[in-house]
Amino acid sequence: MATSRKCITCLLIIGLLASPMFASLNAVAAQPSAAEAALLSQLDGNNAYSLERALENVTKAYPAYRSSGSAGCNASAVWILQQMQAMGLSAHSEAYSFPSWDLRSRPTLSVAPDGVLDNASTFALPSFNCEQWSGPTQVNGTVGKLVTLPLPAAASDSELAQLTINRTAWNAINITGKVLVIGSEVNWITDGDKELDAKVNAQRPLAIIQAFYYDWNAYYDEAFVASARGRTVPYLHNLSMPCGMLNYTDGQKLFACIDGTAVAALRIDSFTWQGVHQNIVGIIPGSENQGRQVLITAHYDSVMDNGFCDNGAGVAGMLEIARVLSAAHQQGKFAPRQSIVFIAFAGEELGLIGSLQYVSAHQTELSKMDAIINLDCLGNRNLTVTPTRNVSGVDIRPILMNASADLGVRLSDNEPGGSDQESFIDPVKVKDMFASFWDVPVNITPGLNNSNAVLLLSYPIWNMGQGNESGWIHTLKDAQSTTGWVNESRLQEQMAVTTLAVLRVTTPTATAQADMTPFIAIVAAIIVVMAILLVYRRKR
Numbered sequence: 001m002a003t004s005r006k007c008i009t010c011l012l013i014i015g016l017l018a019s020p021m022f023a024s025l026n027a028v029a030a031q032p033s034a035a036e037a038a039l040l041s042q043l044d045g046n047n048a049y050s051l052e053r054a055l056e057n058v059t060k061a062y063p064a065y066r067s068s069g070s071a072g073c074n075a076s077a078v079w080i081l082q083q084m085q086a087m088g089l090s091a092h093s094e095a096y097s098f099p100s101w102d103l104r105s106r107p108t109l110s111v112a113p114d115g116v117l118d119n120a121s122t123f124a125l126p127s128f129n130c131e132q133w134s135g136p137t138q139v140n141g142t143v144g145k146l147v148t149l150p151l152p153a154a155a156s157d158s159e160l161a162q163l164t165i166n167r168t169a170w171n172a173i174n175i176t177g178k179v180l181v182i183g184s185e186v187n188w189i190t191d192g193d194k195e196l197d198a199k200v201n202a203q204r205p206l207a208i209i210q211a212f213y214y215d216w217n218a219y220y221d222e223a224f225v226a227s228a229r230g231r232t233v234p235y236l237h238n239l240s241m242p243c244g245m246l247n248y249t250d251g252q253k254l255f256a257c258i259d260g261t262a263v264a265a266l267r268i269d270s271f272t273w274q275g276v277h278q279n280i281v282g283i284i285p286g287s288e289n290q291g292r293q294v295l296i297t298a299h300y301d302s303v304m305d306n307g308f309c310d311n312g313a314g315v316a317g318m319l320e321i322a323r324v325l326s327a328a329h330q331q332g333k334f335a336p337r338q339s340i341v342f343i344a345f346a347g348e349e350l351g352l353i354g355s356l357q358y359v360s361a362h363q364t365e366l367s368k369m370d371a372i373i374n375l376d377c378l379g380n381r382n383l384t385v386t387p388t389r390n391v392s393g394v395d396i397r398p399i400l401m402n403a404s405a406d407l408g409v410r411l412s413d414n415e416p417g418g419s420d421q422e423s424f425i426d427p428v429k430v431k432d433m434f435a436s437f438w439d440v441p442v443n444i445t446p447g448l449n450n451s452n453a454v455l456l457l458s459y460p461i462w463n464m465g466q467g468n469e470s471g472w473i474h475t476l477k478d479a480q481s482t483t484g485w486v487n488e489s490r491l492q493e494q495m496a497v498t499t500l501a502v503l504r505v506t507t508p509t510a511t512a513q514a515d516m517t518p519f520i521a522i523v524a525a526i527i528v529v530m531a532i533l534l535v536y537r538r539k540r
Contacts, residue, residue, distance in 0.1 A: 036504075039325070039334065047320055048316045049487070051319050052491075053308075055312045059076060061075075064102045064103040065307060066300065066302035067303070069100030069102070073302075090283045094281055095276045095279075098276075098438075098440060099438065100272065101272050103271075104270075111124075111263070114261060115263050126250070128250070129225060129305075130244040131245065132229060132303050133270075134236075134241070134244065135239070135268070136268055137266055140267070142242060143264070144263060146258045147179070149196075157185070160189055161188055162190070165186075165191055165195040179263075180207070180209070182208060184217075186210075207242040209266070211245060211252075212247075222475035223245040224475060227350065227351075228351070232351075277347055277353070279343055279345050279355075279358050283340070284322075284326055290338075293339050294339075294340050294372075295371070295372040297345060297355070297375065299345040299347075299354065301348055301349050305476050306476075308479045309378075309478050310461070311348070313378040314378050317378045318342055320495055338370055338506050345358065348419060350438075351434050355420035355424070355430075356444070359423050363443075363445055366424070366449070369424070371502075372450065372452065373456060374419055374456070378457075379487060380458035382458060383409060385412075385454050385455070385456055386415065386416050386417070386454050386457075387454075391452045393452065396452050400454065400501045403500040421453040422453075424449065424450045428447075461473045471485060
């Protein structure tokens with residue numbers, strides 16, 4: 001009896017003493033070690049910002065910016081490859097054939113309210129931009145009378161969503177052979193897309209120009225550029241329709257001219273072909289030859305804008321992390337167990353095309369990818385992370401959360417989806433989305449996935465009429481000239497969170513700590529069972 005009591009007491013003492021140790025072993029994160037802090041101190045937000053500016057300078061020399069497969073995108077791919085090689089990474093391009101679209105010159109739009117072009121009353125609308133994958137106008141431009149289709153009166157977007165198109169009013173207007181100007185909000189109306197599709201197919205216009213129609217959208221004084229809208233909207237793609245957009249101010253000028261007399265002259269010199277798109281890959285080899293990998297990724301293509309934040313910031317952050325880790329590796333100060341693979345994806349704005357192509361080409365490696373961190377739109381105020389799903393090994397998300405807490409950087413939850421990590425999490429789903437837009441086969445094995453993939457994205461990214469809380473992606477304000485948005489200090493903090501998490505996954509100490517979890521569970525179970533047996537024996 002006395003022996004049983006002593007055993008129980010000893011077990012309880014062991015359990016109490018061991019529980020803090022178990023807790024510390026089970027938590028991968030700890031305060032940055034001296035070695036970690038030394039590496040983190042090498043990250044330079046100013047250098048990342050300079051890389052971001054340099055990529056934008058490459059981009060803005062081309063009329064289609066970094067639209068995937070375009071001349072500007074391919075020039076950017078060459079620049080990224082050169083940066084990786086200069087850092088000492090083992091770097092290469094992985095090309096794939098895919099439909100491509102480009103522009104020979106910048107789109108233009110001029111309006112003659114009196115119907116006579118090139119006289120004193122003719123004026124240009126400088127905010128005009130074409131949709132990505134817009135069809136072409138005639139070689140020397142297209143000229144046509146302006147016409148519009150009315151939208152229902154509404155005081156807010158929520159009210160508009162409850163309304164329907166006035167079909168009687170639309171039926172009374174013939175848009176055949178004219179330049180149709182339509183409120184961008186038509187897509188927010190219950191049957192707006194359906195009715196516009198039917199109208200355009202029945203009465204083919206020369207071109208379609210969208211601009212915000214309602215005064216409660218006046219704050220959005222930049223035209224919003226969608227991803228590959230000229231391809232993904234059926235009536236635009238099927239009719240190879242020239243299509244573009246204006247900001248609110250220029251849009252109101254255009255709406256005010258429409259009286260049956262005014263004409264517009266627009267030029268969109270676009271062309272398509274089966275071209276080459278490139279994923280750019282740089283590698284720091286692992287110290288253990290097991291084929292294990294940790295991926296840090298960012299898409300480098302853009303919509304019809306400079307793509308400074310989306311996603312020049314993600315690319316710049318990835319390159320700066322690569323610079324620091326590669327230098328440390330070459331100096332013998334960093335020896336990751338797994339290979340660290342840096343990937344700049346093309347085709348994200350076309351529907352996660354580049355990342356899906358990468359997964360297709362690396363299917364046998366997917367199970368060996370221990371973590372995937374995708375960087376998009378870094379450098380803004382609020383850093384967020386998407387969830388992982390049913391991870392069986394070391395879960396990257398809590399490692400990132402702990403790293404952010406240790407560095408004093410706020411990291412909050414975000415909804416799943418949104419970027420290239422989805423091609424790893426559910427490639428079959430992405431393939432199905434891909435197939436709905438592009439008549440191009442891609443090989444993905446059913447059931448293939450890697451759920452230990454997250455997106456790090458910072459907000460704000462959209463202009464929601466909230467002053468300093470606004471962001472400007474997918475507009476011409478996504479540029480270094482827009483101040484009070486992406487900045488160096490935030491880039492530095494967010495790169496540090498990413499880098500610290502990578503260090504804790506790839507260094508032997510951190511991995512050993514993470515791998516202690518099953519052992520801890522077994523020891524704890526043994527202690528509990530022994531205690532139960534001793535109590536049972538005592539009762540007998």
